[in-house]
Amino acid sequence: MSKTKSQFFCQSCGYEASKWLGKCPSCGTWNSFVEEVVSPEGAKNDWRQESSRSKTVQPKLLNEIESGNEIRIPSHDQELDRALGGGIVPGSMVLIGGEPGIGKSTLMLQIGLALKNLKVLYVSGEESEQQIKMRAERISPKHAAAKQFFILAETNTKNIFLAIESQNPQLVIIDSIQTLYSPMLESAPGSIAQVRQCAAELMKFAKETNTPVFLVGHITKDGTLAGPKVLEHMVDTVLQFEGDQHLAYRILRTTKNRFGSASDIGIYEMLGTGLREVSNPSEILISQKDSPHAGATIGATLEGNRPLLIEVQSLVSPASYGTPQRTPTGFDQKRLNMLLAVLEKRCGFRMGTQDVFLNMAGGIRVEDPAIDLAVCISIISSLEEIAISDKVCFAAEVGLGGELRAVNRIEQRISEAEKLGFEEIHVSKFNQKPAGPRTKIKIKMFGKLTEVFEDLFG
Numbered sequence: 524m525s526k527t528k529s530q531f532f533c534q535s536c537g538y539e540a541s542k543w544l545g546k547c548p549s550c551g552t553w554n555s556f557v558e559e560v561v562s563p564e565g566a567k568n569d570w571r572q573e574s575s576r577s578k579t580v581q582p583k584l585l586n587e588i589e590s591g592n593e594i595r596i597p598s599h600d601q602e603l604d605r606a607l608g609g610g611i612v613p614g615s616m617v618l619i620g621g622e623p624g625i626g627k628s629t630l631m632l633q634i635g636l637a638l639k640n641l642k643v644l645y646v647s648g649e650e651s652e653q654q655i656k657m658r659a660e661r662i663s664p665k666h667a668a669a670k671q672f673f674i675l676a677e678t679n680t681k682n683i684f685l686a687i688e689s690q691n692p693q694l695v696i697i698d699s700i701q702t703l704y705s706p707m708l709e710s711a712p713g714s715i716a717q718v719r720q721c722a723a724e725l726m727k728f729a730k731e732t733n734t735p736v737f738l739v740g741h742i743t744k745d746g747t748l749a750g751p752k753v754l755e756h757m758v759d760t761v762l763q764f765e766g767d768q769h770l771a772y773r774i775l776r777t778t779k780n781r782f783g784s785a786s787d788i789g790i791y792e793m794l795g796t797g798l799r800e801v802s803n804p805s806e807i808l809i810s811q812k813d814s815p816h817a818g819a820t821i822g823a824t825l826e827g828n829r830p831l832l833i834e835v836q837s838l839v840s841p842a843s844y845g846t847p848q849r850t851p852t853g854f855d856q857k858r859l860n861m862l863l864a865v866l867e868k869r870c871g872f873r874m875g876t877q878d879v880f881l882n883m884a885g886g887i888r889v890e891d892p893a894i895d896l897a898v899c900i901s902i903i904s905s906l907e908e909i910a911i912s913d914k915v916c917f918a919a920e921v922g923l924g925g926e927l928r929a930v931n932r933i934e935q936r937i938s939e940a941e942k943l944g945f946e947e948i949h950v951s952k953f954n955q956k957p958a959g960p961r962t963k964i965k966i967k968m969f970g971k972l973t974e975v976f977e978d979l980f981g
Contacts, residue, residue, distance in 0.1 A: 531556045532715035537754075559710040596694075596735070599637040602791060602800045603630075605829070606762055606775045608783015611694070614733040615782065616726050618700075618754065620740040621764030626773055626793055627739050629662060630764065631696050633797055634737075635672055636663050642671045644692035648678040648702030662797030678712060680705045680721055684728070692734065697725065699739040700754070722757050755779060766793075770886050772807050773798065777827070787827030805943055808833040808885040815913045818905030822897030823918035823936035823948065824889055830932075830939035832916060834884035835894065837901040842878045853883030854898070855890065862899055862921060869925030870973055872903065893930035895921035896949065899972060900979065909980055914946040917975075919954075925972045927951035940964055949975055 531540045533556055538549040543556050595610030604610050607617070621627045628650070635643040636659060647655055652674050675686050680703055687695065697703065703721040704712040711717065722738070729736045738758065755761050759781045766773035775789035790801040801807060808831060809821065818837040823830065842848070851859045859881055863874045879902060883889050896919040904911050918936045920928040930936075933954045940948050941964040952968035969975050 529558050530716075531558050534715065537715050537719070557714070559714050559716045596638075596641070598634050600634055600789075600800065601802065602775060602789025603634060605787050606777045606789040607760060608777075608780055608787070611735050612759070612782045613735055614729050615759040616722075616729050616736045616738065616757070617760040617762065618738045618740055618758040619762045619764060620742050622742045622768075624768055625764050625766055626791070626798055627764050628698050629658070630775075630791070630798055631698060631737060631739060632659060633662060635694070635696055636669055638694060639669065639671065641693040642673070642690065643694045643696065644673045644675060644687065644690055645696045645698070646675045646677060646683055646686075647698050648676075649699060650676070652676050661795075678702050678704055680724055684724070687728070694735050694737070695725075695729075696737045697739065699741060701741050718754060719757075722754055726757055767886050772801070772886060774887060784827050787829060804829070805832045805939075808883075808887060810834055810836075810884050815910040817908045817910045818901055819913075820897045820901040820904065820911050821913070821916040821945070822889075822894040823916050823940055824891040824894050825932060825935070826891075830935045831887075832939060832943055832945075833887060833889060833894070835897045835901045836882040836884060837898070837905040838880040839877050839902055839905040842876055847874075847876060848878040848880070850879070851881040853886070853888045854881055854894075858892075858895075859898070861923070862895060863902070865921060865923060865925055865972070866899060866902065870976065872906065874902075874906075877906065891930075892920040892928075893918050893936070895919065896927065896972070896975065900975065903976065903980070907980065911979065912947075914944070915949070916940050916945050916947070917949045919949065919951040919969075921972055927953070927969055927972060927975070929953040937962060937964060937966065949978075 531543050532538070533547040533549065533552060535552040535555045536547060536550040538547050540556065543558070546553050547555055595612055597610050598604055619627055619631070632645065632655065635645050645655065655674050673690055673692065675683065677683050677686070683703070700718055700722060701713040704717050705720045705724060708716050708720055725736050725738070728734065740754065760777070761779040763776045763778055764773060765776055771793050773791045773793055775791065777785050777787050779785055790804045790807070791798040792801055818839070820835050821832055822835050823832055825831065849856060849859055849863070859879070863879060866872045867874045881898065881902070897917040899921055900911060900917060918930055918933065920930055922928050929951045933950060937948055941962055945964055947965045947967060949967050949969060952970045954968070956966065967978065969978070
């Protein structure tokens with residue numbers, strides 16, 4: 524009888540060690556190693572010998588490989604197709620992560636029901652068949668009687684592959700990968716070894732049969748995918764389903780994509796009948812108000828290939844304590860501190876005695892530096908109690924010298940602002956003026972931050 528082998532795995536990053544360690548040498552996390560039983564050595568040898576006997580793999584020269592057009596399957600969901608880079612790629616494995624209750628299972632159920640022309644197998648390790656049926660009737664009554672949508676409540680991968688072999692589905696959805704377990708290993712479901720083994724078996728199935736597989740993954744308290752970080756390296760695409768449970772809007776963000784852009788987003792609205800696609804994101808990123816008020820400006824930003832207009836809200840008030848507060852929501856704190864230092868050093872505003880609260884409307888997080896000018900104008904508008912017109916938007920990066928730097932794809936930002944009815948846009952003079960037909964929106968170009976202040980505040 525072969526000897527059972529055990530290894531220690533880091534629960535944060537999946538680092539493997541032969542003995543217990545207090546601190547992970549890979550990610551630096553303390554007390555994250557747990558012991559797990561892996562497959563016996565004899566079983567590994569038998570598997571390798573069997574695979575070597577089954578077929579002989581010969582390498583090919585690069586110029587001998589035929590290049591073909593990439594075929595994609597439309598999911599009938601424009602936001603998901605945008606996040607995936609144009610549609611579902613046959614043979615790909617997609618991982619969708621998110622916090623509990625954010626809507627991952629609802630999204631996957633909607634996608635599966637909408638694909639009427641494909642045979643879909645929905646494998647659930649968390650809910651019963653009756654629970655899934657009730658949800659399907661609630662979110663999509665007309666699709667609840669789909670004739671090619673199969674449900675399997677199972678966690679054993681052996682039984683799952685037997686069902687796949689009998690049904691021969693064209694799309695497989697696993698909800699969730701942390702609930703599955705492989706009988707080849709003795710460790711518990713959700714452990715590093717089990718998640719890695721189950722994902723490897725599904726990856727082999729996807730590549731050999733050219734069947735797309737969707738995996739649903741949980742999120743830990745620190746915002747990372749539960750279980751191994753190596754799972755993100757195994758799959759082809761990683762999607763993060765983000766949002767606040769107290770808000771109705773959800774963002775599907777691409778963090779890895781081997782078949783397209785890794786920076787696109789899809790936006791949904793959570794309703795009682797499921798998730799609604801938001802085709803115009805600016806409707807949720809610009810708050811509705813009767814009249815302009817101090818501290819609110821509009822910035823033109825980009826998320827992947829998608830231009831967005833987002834409202835920047837600031838509140839500046841005298842500091843009640845010795846150390847002023849700097850509290851951004853949806854914006855990087857270090858960059859906010861840098862912009863405040865520029866306003867004080869280059870523009871003469873005394874920000875050292877002021878509390879500054881900054882918020883990006885709609886619950887989105889912005890990392891595009893083109894939002895810098897809108898942030899600075901918003902802060903000074905609140906400081907001086909001067910309202911900025913809601914028909915003016917901004918798109919420029921602010922440098923340490925107080926200069927306005929050019930941003931990429933300015934034509935798309937200007938086009939989006941004009942489409943939404945804005946009358947003016949302030950940009951850097953170092954950006955090339957967009958060529959082509961004359962736009963209705965007035966484009967004002969400046970070289971320094973102080974020039975924008977003089978134009979707006981006099």
